[in-house]
Amino acid sequence: MAHLPQVKIPATYIRGGTSKGVFFRLQDLPERCQVPGAARDTLFMRVIGSPDPYSAHIDGMGGATSSTSKCVILSKSSQPEHDVDYLYGQVSIDKAFVDWSGNCGNLSTAAGAFAIHAGLIDPARIPENGTCVVRIWQANIQKTIIAHVPVTDGQVQETGDFELDGVTFPAAEIVLEFLDPSDDGEEGGSMFPTGNLVDDLEVPGIDTFKATMITAGIPTVFVNAEDIGYRGTELREEINGDPAQLARFEQIRIAGALRMGLIKTAEEAATRQHTPKIAFVSPPKDYRTSSGKDVKAGEIDLLVRALSMGKLHHAMMGTCAVAIGTAAAIPGTLVNLAAGGGEREAVRFGHPSGTLRVGAQAKRVDGQWTVTKAVMSRSARILMEGWVRVPAESF
Template identity: 70%
Template sequence: MSHAPQLRIPATYMRGGTSKGVFFRLDDLPEAARVPGPARDALLMRVIGSPDPYGKHTDGMGGATSSTSKCVIIGKGTKPGHDVDYLYGQVSIDTAFVDWSGNCGNLSTAVGPFAIANGFIDPARLPKDGMFEVRVWQANIGKTIVVHVPIANGEVQEMGDFELDGVTFPAAEIVLEFIDPADDDAEGGAMFPTGNVLDTLDVPGLGKIEATLINAGIPTIFVRAEALGFDGTELQEAVNGNGQALATLEALRAHGALRMGLIDSLAGAANRQHTPKVAWVAKPKVYAASSGKRIEAGDVDLLVRAMSMGKLHHAMMGTAAVAIATAAAVPGTVVSEAAGGGEREAVTFGHPSGTLRVGAQAEQVDGRWVVRKAAMSRSARVLMEGVVRVPST
């Protein structure tokens, strides 16, 4: 019996923020996978090692967590004023499914360095030393991201002294700007799909619960920690091993998704795992981060914990951080309430791995809230580059 050799596909394994994933140039993919569809999904699942009933990704590049089962496809910019198109796939761990419904804010950080290092930017445009703005079209959600990449001696500077909670080693600081991150086409009006800054959901097991439903950065459902029986200082082990809590949070996610118009029925949530996110907020208090670092109440404006792909995230998704900053800037949301109320342009929040500061510029236009820009600092680094091997059948 003959066996076909494995495919060899050029790829780069990169960390961006607190996530990591496999990056591809669109033109390097097999022809059938250069367009959306089953062939592309099957390829990316096999690259990651999904679906894996053992939950380990032993036979693939994934890390069996929502932060490490990711793929990115970068192509030449197709929109005026943009350098590259960026497409993000969140690969399910234990089911045969790739979710294309949203962006990864953390991996957005790595798109700029990847674009420069892989020939998408004319070297003549790069400074010898300084900062270079890579303008990225985020194709999943149709939004612009500006990645400010440090350049040293005409190349991407990766090393530096910028420290990011949730990442062990320091690296060069990269500033991300998410331009007009709210969904202007959301049913009910811009970034609040229902038209309200505060809604009430009726969820089995929880009863009636107040929530802020927002679509900025990524669709997110914010609730008060105490409404879930939490206090906002939870680490992963307190939630991810609690089957009842996970089921309740998934029910909340489904009901919120339905109210936001993201799904047509509660059953539809199973096929939309990446979005919306569920997060709970609380007023500042002392807690120990997952590294053991003590976070003082005075270090933060509020505490936030967020779910990703059915598990408590080890830090914070970059897109959810945009949602946090935006909701904090709008009086009357549960996020603003936890942060002390009023309008603000920046917020520092505590998450399981430490703290993060993020800014957002929100304003009312014709009676509706809009957000012009959100910004945060992250870092990125190439972990490995070469070819990824994938069975051809």
């Protein structure tokens, strides 16, 4: 039997924030994968190594976690006053699908840096030394992100002394601005789709929980740690090693998705794993991070733990950090109350790997809460570049 050779596709493997993914320029993809559809999804699954019943991604570029099973496409922007269009695909680990329903805030950092690396920015816009401002159109959620990327000798500066909890080594700081991050295009049509800052969320067969459901950065369902039997100081192993608790979190997530209008039936949640996120919050407490560092209650405003693709995240998703910062800025949400209540423009929260500061500017207009932007710092670094190879018959 004749076998087709592998196909070589130019690609770059980049860490962005506490995630990493395989980045492509749109024009470098095979022609049939340059448009949305089954061919593109199948290609990305094969690049990552999914679906993998072993949950190991041995035969692909993925790392068998939600943080490392990601693909990104960048192209010259189709939108006025933007530099690049950035499209993000969250590849399921053990199922055959790619979720296009949301953004990755961590890889948004890498999108700004990659835009420069990949020659998608006008060279006249890139300083010899200084900061290059990259205006990104986030195509999944139709929002603007501004990346402030450091440049040295005309190239993206990747090394530096900026430390990000959840990332082993320091790197150069990239500041991200998420403009108008509320996902008001969702079916709910509001930053708070239910119209309430706090709801009683009934989870069939389990219980009813207080919940703040918000669509800023990424649709997120926040519940109180204490209400679901946790302290808020848990690390990954304490959650991810308990299938019964993971199943309970998924039921809470599904109930939230239904209340937010993101899905019409519970069955739809199986093909929308990336959104909404489910997170639990608590007032500050002393705890020890996954790296063994001690965080004191006085160093943070609150504790947050969040799940991504059915597992507790090892640090914090960037988009969920935007949701945290936004909710914290609005008096009366569960996030705001866990942080002590009142008005605030920034919070520092504790997550399993350490702490993160995020700022948000929220205001009330005609009785509705809006957020003009959220700001946080991350870093990005190219890990490898060249070609990724996939069997020709696989897509």
